[in-house]
Amino acid sequence: MSISYLEAIREAQSLALATDENVFIYGQDVGAFGGAFKATKNLFHEHPDRVIDAPISEDAMVGLAVGAAIEGMRPIIEMQFADFSSVGFNQIVNQAATLFWRTAVPCPITIRLPSGGTPGSGPFHSQCMETIYAHYPGTIVMTPATVEDAYSMLLDAIAIDDPVIFCEHKYLNYHLKADSLPKQTLPAKSARIVRSGRHATVVTYSAMLHEALRAANNMKNDGYEIEIVDLRCIKPIDMSTVLGSIARTGRVLAIGEAFPWGGVTSEIISRISSEGFNLLDAPPVRLNSIDTPIPYHPDLWRYHRPTASSVEEELRKLIRE
Amino acid sequence: MANPANQNQELNGKLSTIAVETYRWMVLARTFEDRISNIYRAGKIVGGVYVGKGQEAFSAALSTQLRKGQDVYSPLIRDMAGRAAFGEPLIDAARTYLGSARGPTIGRDGNVHRGNSHEGMPTMISHLGAMISVVNGMLFARRLRKKLNNVVGAASIGDGATSTGAFHEALNMAAVEKLPLIISIANNQFAYSTPTDRQFACDELVDKATGYGVNGININGTDLIECLEGFGKAIAQARSGKGPQIVVGNLLRLSGHGEHDDAPYISNRLRSSNLGQDCLVKAKNRIIEESWCSEKQCDDIQEQATIEVNAAIAQAESEKGPNPYSHDWNAYSSPSFRK
Numbered sequence: 001m002s003i004s005y006l007e008a009i010r011e012a013q014s015l016a017l018a019t020d021e022n023v024f025i026y027g028q029d030v031g032a033f034g035g036a037f038k039a040t041k042n043l044f045h046e047h048p049d050r051v052i053d054a055p056i057s058e059d060a061m062v063g064l065a066v067g068a069a070i071e072g073m074r075p076i077i078e079m080q081f082a083d084f085s086s087v088g089f090n091q092i093v094n095q096a097a098t099l100f101w102r103t104a105v106p107c108p109i110t111i112r113l114p115s116g117g118t119p120g121s122g123p124f125h126s127q128c129m130e131t132i133y134a135h136y137p138g139t140i141v142m143t144p145a146t147v148e149d150a151y152s153m154l155l156d157a158i159a160i161d162d163p164v165i166f167c168e169h170k171y172l173n174y175h176l177k178a179d180s181l182p183k184q185t186l187p188a189k190s191a192r193i194v195r196s197g198r199h200a201t202v203v204t205y206s207a208m209l210h211e212a213l214r215a216a217n218n219m220k221n222d223g224y225e226i227e228i229v230d231l232r233c234i235k236p237i238d239m240s241t242v243l244g245s246i247a248r249t250g251r252v253l254a255i256g257e258a259f260p261w262g263g264v265t266s267e268i269i270s271r272i273s274s275e276g277f278n279l280l281d282a283p284p285v286r287l288n289s290i291d292t293p294i295p296y297h298p299d300l301w302r303y304h305r306p307t308a309s310s311v312e313e314e315l316r317k318l319i320r321e
Numbered sequence: 322m323a324n325p326a327n328q329n330q331e332l333n334g335k336l337s338t339i340a341v342e343t344y345r346w347m348v349l350a351r352t353f354e355d356r357i358s359n360i361y362r363a364g365k366i367v368g369g370v371y372v373g374k375g376q377e378a379f380s381a382a383l384s385t386q387l388r389k390g391q392d393v394y395s396p397l398i399r400d401m402a403g404r405a406a407f408g409e410p411l412i413d414a415a416r417t418y419l420g421s422a423r424g425p426t427i428g429r430d431g432n433v434h435r436g437n438s439h440e441g442m443p444t445m446i447s448h449l450g451a452m453i454s455v456v457n458g459m460l461f462a463r464r465l466r467k468k469l470n471n472v473v474g475a476a477s478i479g480d481g482a483t484s485t486g487a488f489h490e491a492l493n494m495a496a497v498e499k500l501p502l503i504i505s506i507a508n509n510q511f512a513y514s515t516p517t518d519r520q521f522a523c524d525e526l527v528d529k530a531t532g533y534g535v536n537g538i539n540i541n542g543t544d545l546i547e548c549l550e551g552f553g554k555a556i557a558q559a560r561s562g563k564g565p566q567i568v569v570g571n572l573l574r575l576s577g578h579g580e581h582d583d584a585p586y587i588s589n590r591l592r593s594s595n596l597g598q599d600c601l602v603k604a605k606n607r608i609i610e611e612s613w614c615s616e617k618q619c620d621d622i623q624e625q626a627t628i629e630v631n632a633a634i635a636q637a638e639s640e641k642g643p644n645p646y647s648h649d650w651n652a653y654s655s656p657s658f659r660k
Contacts, residue, residue: 024465049465055497060454060490067458070438073465075458090487094446095455097652102430103444106654137652161654189658236658 003181006173008151009039009112011181013076016158017047020074023158024050026061027078027112036080037114037173058088065109066095074108074158082113082167083127096163097138106161107138110154115143116169116207116257117305122296128206128256131263133165134235141165141235142188145209147178149232152185160188169207176210191238193245197227199319200251202311203242203268205231208255214308215315226315234264242268243276250281251318255306260288282321287314337613339549343385343406344604344614345622347377347545350402351601352626353411356634357418358580366418368431373399375543375575376507378600381406382548383475383505383568386556393441393459393474395452398433399507399574400477407442409435411629415637428643450487452476453504457491460500473559475503481512483529484520492565496533501559503566505552507542509574510596514586527569535565542570543596545604573597 003011016023024047025040031053034041044051054061058079065075079085085092092111099107117126134141140162144150150168157164186192194209195216202212209230216226227245231237246252252272254265265286272284289305354372361370373380380403384394389408396404405411416424417435425435426444436444443455456474463469482488483506495502508526510517523529530537536558540551548570555566573596577584591597608614614622651659 021466055490055494057454057490057494059451059487060457060494063451063454063487063491064458064461064494067443067455067460068462068465069458070443070455071459071462071466073462087486090448090451091454094448095451098446100654101652102426102434103436103438105438140653140655140658160658162658187657 002177005176008147012151012154022073025076062088062091076110078112082115082129093136097136108161110157115167119298123293126294128258143167143206148182156188191241195228197225201227201245201249203229204255211308215311246279252284254286343381346381346406349626353630370580371398377402378545379542379570383552395476397477411633415633419637420642421640422643449482450485453491473501477505480508495565499564506569513578530567537567542572543598543600
């Protein structure tokens with residue numbers, strides 16, 4: 001048996017709905033249709049009263065989730081595309097993220113953001129929004145890169161008493177498969193060393209993990225051993241795993257698919273510079289998409305985002321430093 | 322068959338009781354806010370003070386008729402009267418304005434940003450229209466759990482908030498979900514300094530209800546009895562499964578946007594129009610005229626309010642503010658994510 005990243009997301013929701021009556025899913029087309037990507041396929045038939053189509057009202061969808069959370073429920077909001085969560089931005093950052101701080105009432109909501117680029121998706125169906133939401137106090141932001149994490153971290157997200165922005169990557173939906181779903185996993189907030197090495201560390205997350213793995217495999221033939229850290233959760237950031245890796249390699253490249261201004265990679269570089277400066281043998285480097293909106297044409301899109309070849313190029317420069 | 326004359330007598334009896342009760346909350350709110358404004362002018366309140374002067378009848382007439390501890394009520398900045406009528410302890414308001422560490426937000430938010438969601442009163446954020454969908458969610462959750470039990474939820478806003486996307490999304494959502502929601506719109510003619518002709522282009526705000534497929538009524542927000550009857554009808558409609566209801570109260574804010582604002586943009590003509598009539602004075606005259614209360618009883622209501630306000634403010638003034646060095650600086654609730 002093999003299970004895809006997308007099926008893992010569906011299975012996690014199926015289990016959460018079956019085991020906790022406080023869980024419900026609200027989003028556009030999530031009901032009988034099963035969602036734009038089929039992440040809720042058949043869930044409506046299993047739980048017709050708790051898998052509910054929403055009007056195209058991202059602001060009100062999140063506001064409704066906050067109200068339901070106040071009443072003790074654990075809503076899952078599916079944004080059809082991460083890009084459209086910008087319409088619900090106010091409710092996420094000002095209502096959900098501040099609720100516990102202001103009122104001592106927990107806000108256990110999970111907002112699923114189908115994120116990231118795929119060929120032909122263009123400027124408004126490709127964005128990575130993790131940076132935006134991570135900026136605000138009170139949010140937890142998860143960015144699973146594997147089938148196992150998509151499953152276990154989504155279950156964690158639903159169980160956590162704080163708002164979780166769950167950035168699932170659309171490119172991984174069908175490309176990524178695993179033999180089975182995990183029984184035991186790392187805590188959601190822990191980073192994972194995916195590959196050990198000694199010449200340089202790559203710190204990355206989500207779909208970029210797979211570009212980094214391809215680059216590291218290519219470089220292995222030349223004798224370079226690249227260590228790769230998958231952050232898994234970008235807020236909070238597990239800096240002890242990151243710094244532990246840099247202590248072994250002395251060099252670091254941070255990679256993210258999001259736009260380059262600010263964000264996860266700059267946060268990583270900033271923290272390494274202040275918390276682990278003495279561990280570095282070369283200036284820390286980062287790689288992001290180009291600072292333009294995301295292009296439609298597949299040839300432009302492939303050039304716009306980091307890929308195995310651009311990662312490899314940066315790593316070779318870093319190691320030569 | 323019941324005798325119509327007896328029915329009228331019974332209705333009149335109910336109305337007199339509720340009118341006097343609502344008048345008490347109006348007096349309490351006006352007394353408290355006058356006092357808070359004075360303290361603000363003395364420089365003893367940090368941040369803003371936003372009062373509901375002129376809107377007390379419209380505000381309290383809604384929540385007096387809600388079931389405390391069962392229904393949901395989401396007040397906004399000019400709802401001191403409504404909050405009190407819904408059961409908010411006066412000390413919560415005093416502590417929040419005066420920055421006591423014992424207030425509902427322990428000093429993390431101030432002035433009108435207070436509530437108690439366990440009692441059905443969520444704490445407002447400043448972004449207008451944003452609380453309506455939260456009320457939707459509270460009602461939605463109860464319905465999912467089959468615990469709606471004829472509950473209604475009310476969200477209070479002003480004319481300015483009706484221009485927001487949040488208002489549109491939430492009202493449309495409530496209509497689609499057929500939620501027992503009441504939106505109380507205090508049309509006080511200005512959103513800060515912006516008049517209604519720069520806010521909407523329909524003849525009457527209540528005209529918007531038709532477009533959303535919900536019921537709407539337009540009432541004189543300066544008239545306590547009209548407010549009580551209007552909200553009474555809307556609440557009954559929502560409770561009986563008729564879906565969302567809009568109640569627009571036409572009135573005039575008898576203050577600035579906040580106490581820092583002397584509102585030069587409000588013309589004398591408008592101030593002296595019917596909209597500018599003081600609902601508190603009108604309510605007092607009416608309940609005396611109807612013999613629901615004597616002049617002496619009205620004086621007693623005022624005296625009692627003054628005693629309560631003085632006690633709450635003295636208590637809050639005697640309390641310490643939060644200590645930043647021992648404060649819990651955690652924005653997370655989950656133990657595994659707290660520092």
